[in-house]
Amino acid sequence: MLKNYFKTATRYLLKNKGYTLINVFGLSIGLAAFIMLGLFVRVEFSYDEHLKDKDLIYQVYLNDTTDQIVNYAMQTMAPMGPLMVEQVPEITDKARFGAMANKVLKMNNQRFLVEKIYYTDESALNFFEVKAAPGGGRLSLGKRDMLLSQSTAETAFGTAAAAINQTVEIVGLGTFQISGVFQDVEDNTHVDFDYMISFENANDALFSGSSFKMDKTVFDWGVVSAFPLYIKLNEPSVDLAAIEKKMEVALEPHQKNREVKLVPVNEVYFSDLSHGYFGKKGEKDKAQLYLIIAIVILAVAIINYMNLATARYSKRSREVGIRKTVGGHKAQLARQFLTESFVITFIGLVIAICLVEICSPILSSFVGKSIGIDYGVPETYVVLLLITTLVSLLAGIYPATFLSRFNAIEVLSGRVTTGKKGSAFRTALVGFQVFICLGLISVTMIVQQQFKYMSDIDLGFEHDQIVGVSMEDKGVSEKYETFKTELLKNPAIASVTGASFSVFEGAWSLYLTPEGMEESLPVTYMPVEKSFVDRLGLTVSQGEGFPQEGELKTKEVLINKTAQEEFGWEEPIGKKLDGYTVVGVVDDFIYGSAKTAIEPLVMVPSKSGFSYAYVKLAGGNVRAAMDHLSATFQSFASDYPFDYKFLDDAFAAKYEKEQKLSQVFSTFTVLAIIVAGLGILGLSIFIAESRNKEVGIRKILGANMAQLIWLLNSGITKLILVVAIITLPLVHHFMSQWLDEFVYNIAITPLTLLLPLVVLIAVVWAILIFQSLKSAYSNPVNAIRTE
Incomplete structure (x- = not known):
């Protein structure tokens, strides 16, 4: 059968x-x-579901209960991990992490610019099941040991075995010996590392390349909170709340008013508390x-x-x-x-x-x-x-x-x-298709409009044809004035100015006390060259900018309008800010992301210590300008390769997720319309077949082509309009919530919602018209022959 x-x-x-x-x-x-x-x-x-100890391992987050806003941070102080193992019986081990960014490694007579080098406890190898690569030796982390991933070792040395016992220099930190090579970290784990050294190097690593000196080290309490911390418990079925309380009690003598939150290791990837320290962050x-x-x-x-x-x-x-x-x-x-x-x-x-x-x-x-x-x-x-x-x-x-x-x-x-029941069911199915298509078209258009708006937004400063050049290399940063002079010898380069920050990657944040206020406030602190304001085209709306001639006055600063408003200053010129005197106010400009509000900003004039140079090209021959910039940089640099990024590209990179979201919606909206279009074609066939005799009779009685086409298609057109009454308010509600995530966003206007409706009706009619014309042109005699 x-x-x-x-x-x-x-x-x-x-x-x-x-x-x-x-x-x-x-x-x-x-x-x-x-x-x-x-x-x-x-x-x-x-x-992290593959980790055998996933039910035992947790990441630690801390919240300062004296702050009005709850803000759990993953950064902890270095002594916290050992303290917890010592004083909380349920905690059997700890693993701390720190990172050095954009460091140069010299190995096998080659130079490598490495995005991240992590220093960690040897226990991290057990926590995340890091295994030795074939021929990769034994994995251990003494103070001057380094571990490489298998792919990195093969790139630098050809094989994992060839890398063992080789010497590696981390510029600014010293030499290390490769003690082992580990298999590349699994893709589906939230940690990601290719280079590992011992956490014993934390103090030197954190301050490498800096002239900043302290009597204490990061291994002392009260120095710095900078290290993600993982702990391992002795059994899976435990009272987490009780352990968190014990940790808070143990921490109280060293860090007061701290609330502890433990997040299971297999939930870190999606956790709202996590900020993707290792570059991997999921959005559930x-x-x-x-x-x-x-x-x-x-x-x-x-x-x-x-x-x-x-x-x-x-x-x-x-x-x-x-x-x-x-x-x-x-x-x-x-x-x-x-x-x-x-x-x-x-x-x-x-x-x-x-x-x-x-x-x-x-x-x-x-x-x-x-x-x-x-x-x-x-x-x-x-x-x-x-x-x-x-x-x-x-x-x-x-x-x-x-x-x-x-x-x-x-x-x-x-x-x-067919009966009315069957007809109603089919109408409901088509209504669902219309609901999906109209919703996807509307959402896609709004996402694309928002992305275009962010791409075209006025940043408040000149960013066209400006290149940000990293000056991590001491040969460049310590000879900045000479480097700048050499660059300006080429007419293709219009200007050069220095800053101690990358515009779209934020800057330092310090707590300063404005005149007239008792409490200190977080303020973005930006040391810049005195020409920075003019070269980037910032607008000084009150007071004066930094004087270009005469002695550099490092205590006379500029603030932005947001700072003026936050500080409550009606007349900001001459006001004091922890020893600094305000001499001018610049209009707000976007220096971080258009997704977040502009923070209070203080710009401090400086003549050295810059980590970035912003080079304005004169236009015309961009290649010649970049060739000169690259050659000049390399003539000064001793260790670091030429690393640059156009400001336009850097800003666009901040919205890569939104761009991908827009592309995903666009792609699947097209697929949904194609698939739903087939369903609408099916309905048009059904309508034409079920009303075949009616069309024939109406033709004999004198109905014209337009009347017959409207007769066959008016039902689905009315259905689209009815569904739109339900769909468009829902789109407005949910997309308004999504747009609220952006400080700068578009407004959803009636036209924004009506345009997708017009597009959908046009697409549907393009599909329906084919079958309608076929029925309308058919011989009416054939339709009523059986009557």
Whole structure:
């Protein structure tokens, strides 16, 4: 019997190639989107789940209870870890981390600019199951030991074994010996490191390259909070609240008013408290959103199948009548139609897997993670079979029930009717498709408008043709004036000015006490060259800028308007700020991110100690200017390579996530419209077939082409308008909340919401008009011949 079902289903599908093609195409797109986004979400929710001690390891966060705003920080003081192991019985071990950024390593007669070098306790190797690479020796962390990842060792030395016992110099910190090589860290863990040295180097590492000196070290209390801390408990089933309380008690003599929060290691990746210290930070709401989008597209494809299957009831009803007349049971007929659904779904799945194989490298590159189907595990085939079965049932259950319920006598006598109930159900399905498409189009347009707005926003200073050059190299920073003079010898370079910060990566924050206030406030502290204000085109709205001639007055500072407002100064000129005198106010400019509010800012004139040079190009031959800049830098630099970034590119990089979100919505909106368009085409076929005789009669009675087209399509147009009344207010509500995350954002106007509606109606009518013209041009005699 089953063989007969498959044979009959295959014959029917081959006979009706257009119907089969539309269903297979729609389901394959839906399944491919579902599988790809499902794989991505699976990877996102797998972070640190492989750790065998995941139920024992926690990251520590601290909150200062004297602050009005609750703000848990991952940075702790270095002595805290040992203190907790000593005084809290449930804590058996600790692992602390610190990081040095953008350091140069000299190894194997090569120089490498390394984004991050981590110093940590040897226990971190056990916490995160770091394993030795083949030929990588024994992993240990003495004070002058260094561990490399396998990929790094192979890049620098050819093999892991060749790297063992080699000497490495970290510029500014000293020499280390490679004691071991470890296997590259798993992709699905929130930590990520290629270079590790012992935490014993923390004090030298933290202050490397700085002239700042202290009597104490970072291993003393009250010096600096800069180190993420992980602890391991003695058993998984513990009272976390009680342990947090014990930790607070142990910490009280050293850091008062601290509240402790422990986050399980397998929850750190998605935790709102985490800020991605190792460069990996997940957004659970985004992952869930992508999964919802995948399910929605698949649901739209399933709905298409239902609509197309039931739209052909007039052609299948006689088949059902004959089968029932010769003894077919309702259950047998239902199984026949479910078999057709299974065959179409299986073909769609095969095509979907091909699409996944083609598109997964693109998705992997886009999200920066390895996304793909693992054919080496049996679970893959079980999941694919379950998807096929479930989709087949969901897509086929209603058509099977609908088509198998016809009464044989009514069918063969020509009195069969679909009934109002079936029509209402199909209308609801199409309404759902319209809801999804209109919602996705609206959200996509708003996201794109917001991204464009941020890209074009007035930053408050000149950023066109300005290059930020890192001056970490002492050969450049200590000879800045000479370096600057050499640069300006080339007419392609208009100006050079120095600053001790990177504009879009923030600056130092100090607590200063404004005149007239008793409490100190956090203020962004920016030492800059006196020409900085003029060279970047900042607007001095009150007082004067830094004088370009005469002696440098390091105690005369500029503040921004936000600082003036925060300090409550109506007349800011001459006011004192912890020993500094305000001589001018500059208009606010964006120096961090457009997603956050501008902070109070004080700009202090300086003539040395700059870590960045901002070079204004004269225009014209940019390549010649960059060649001269690179050559000049390299002539002064002794260790660091030429590292630069155009300010325009640096600002755009701040909104990479928003850009990717915009691209994701755009891509899947197009897919949803394509799949839903197939469903609307199915509805137009259904409408045309069910009103075929009516159209013929109206044509004979004199109805013109426009009247017939409106007759066939007015229903779905009215449906779109009704659905829009529900959809657009929801879009306005949720997207307004999303836009509130940005300090600078667009306003959602009526036009913003009406434009997607117009676009959707235009797309729908473009689809409907084809079938409508076909019906309108058909010979009315053929339509009423049976009457």
